[in-house]
Amino acid sequence: MGRITLENVTKTFGDVTVIPPLNLTIEDGEFVVFVGPSGCGKSTLLRLIAGLEDVSGGQIRIDGEDATNLAPAKRKLAMVFQSYALYPHMTVRKNIAFPMKMAGIDQAEQDRRIEAAAKALNLTDYLERRPGQLSGGQRQRVAIGRAIVREPSAFLFDEPLSNLDAALRVGMRMEISELHKKLATTMVYVTHDQVEAMTMADKIVVLQAGVIEQVGSPLDLYRAPRNRFVAGFIGSPK
Ligand code: ADP
Ligand code: MG
Numbered sequence: 001m002g003r004i005t006l007e008n009v010t011k012t013f014g015d016v017t018v019i020p021p022l023n024l025t026i027e028d029g030e031f032v033v034f035v036g037p038s039g040c041g042k043s044t045l046l047r048l049i050a051g052l053e054d055v056s057g058g059q060i061r062i063d064g065e066d067a068t069n070l071a072p073a074k075r076k077l078a079m080v081f082q083s084y085a086l087y088p089h090m091t092v093r094k095n096i097a098f099p100m101k102m103a104g105i106d107q108a109e110q111d112r113r114i115e116a117a118a119k120a121l122n123l124t125d126y127l128e129r130r131p132g133q134l135s136g137g138q139r140q141r142v143a144i145g146r147a148i149v150r151e152p153s154a155f156l157f158d159e160p161l162s163n164l165d166a167a168l169r170v171g172m173r174m175e176i177s178e179l180h181k182k183l184a185t186t187m188v189y190v191t192h193d194q195v196e197a198m199t200m201a202d203k204i205v206v207l208q209a210g211v212i213e214q215v216g217s218p219l220d221l222y223r224a225p226r227n228r229f230v231a232g233f234i235g236s237p238k
Contacts (some may be wrong), residue, residue: 001026001028001047001059001063001076001185001186002026002030002051002063002153002185002186002193002197003026003060003062003064003186004025004026004060004061004186004188005024005025005026005060005120006020006022006023006024006048006049006058006060006155007022007027007058007059008021008023008024008046008057008058008059008060009022009023009047009055009057009058009059009060010022010055010057010058011041011044011045011050011053011055011056011210012054013027013053015234017210018044018208018210019041019044019045019048019161020211021057021058021212022045022058022210022211022212022219023157023214024055025203025214026154026186026203027183027186027203028186030182030186030187030202030203031067031177031180031186031187031200031201031202031203032164032186032187032188032189032201032202032203032204032205033189033190033191033200033203033205034046034122034145034189034190034191034194034205034206034207035190035191035193035194035197035202035204035205035233036131036192036207036213036233037192037208037233038119038192038206039063040207040208040209040210041207041209042158042190042191042192043158043159043192043208044210045190045207045210046156046158046188047188048053048060048063048150048155049077049188050072050075050077050156051067051070051071051072051074051075052072052079052224054069055068059175060098062075062076062108062153062154063076071200074119076144076150076152076153076154077152077153077154077155077156078147078154078155078156078162079147079155079156079157079158080143080147080155080156080157080160081143081145081156081158081160082158082159082160082161082162082163084131084140084142084143085141085143085164085176086087086131086139086142086143087131088130089129089130089131089235090130090131091127091129091130091143092123092126092127092128092129092130092131092134093114093126093127093128093201094157095142095145095146096114096117096127096142096146096149097110097114097149098119098146098208098230099146099149099150100113100149100150103150104182108114109132110149111112113126113148113149113151114117114145114149115146116148117145117149118145120179120182120183121139121141121144121148121179123141123142123145126138126142129162130142130234131174135168136163136164136165136168137168137171138166138211140160140161140163141175142162143160144160144176144179145156148183150174152175152185153186154186154187154188154189155185155186155187155188156187156188157176157187157188157189157190158190159190159191159192160176160189161173161191161196162191162193170198173196173199173200176189176200176211177198177199189201194233195235196236197218197234198218198221198222198234199218199219201217202217203215203216203217204219204221204234205215206229206230206233206234208229212227213226213229213230214227214230221234222234
């Protein structure tokens with residue numbers, strides 16, 4: 001589960017085209033990174049996949065099903081943002097439980113999933129704390145925990161580490177990569193940071209002005225950048 005295909009997907013805001021017709025396949029279990037400069041359409045593309053924005057044209061399929069007009073909650077995707085959007089008055093446990101409560105999942109199952117998520121994220125000792133008593137990295141883990149318990153077929157991350165300092169960012173990158181290995185679930189990860197892209201991705205999608213300049217593994221892009229933009233962006237010679 002977790003295969004996502006975009007067929008001729010477009011997005012316009014008013015008369016401005018942000019995404020011209022775009023085609024992309026994200027394979028089940030893949031870690032795909034959308035990378036490109038600020039304003040190139042990374043967040044828009046992720047929001048289209050999540051259903052937080054409607055496409056202006058084209059089709060989105062998730063696990064073979066036409067999801068183009070499906071409400072976000074029905075897409076079985078979980079989005080993690082850079083602003084963790086945790087509830088400050090709730091404990092970590094309650095923050096993580098919240099989406100399950102909304103979905104009407106019974107208490108025993110909620111507890112089981114919380115324990116599993118806390119274990120995977122090294123949060124077991126922090127479940128009764130409030131977000132204000134946690135470090136930035138721990139808060140980001142709670143936000144990821146809240147996504148995990150929904151058992152989505154894919155995770156969507158929008159620059160999740162951009163609020164963290166450089167040292168913490170490196171640690172969190174490794175944690176997210178390890179989590180990907182553990183869960184073996186599709187992850188789509190947006191960043192403007194080429195190092196993040198090169199170190200985390202199975203497949204990198206390089207975007208410029210809403211257009212895919214190249215899709216490939218980090219090694220493909222490094223060895224054979226298709227044009228100067230890609231070469232310049234990932235910092236390899238050409
Ligand atoms: P990125 O995430 O790569 O920085 P975005 O997807 O946020 O880029 O934005 C891509 C372009 O779409 C930008 O020019 C931005 O101004 C525009 N845009 C994004 N959302 C909206 C919106 N709701 N209304 C109008 N323009 C938007
Ligand atoms: Mg963005």
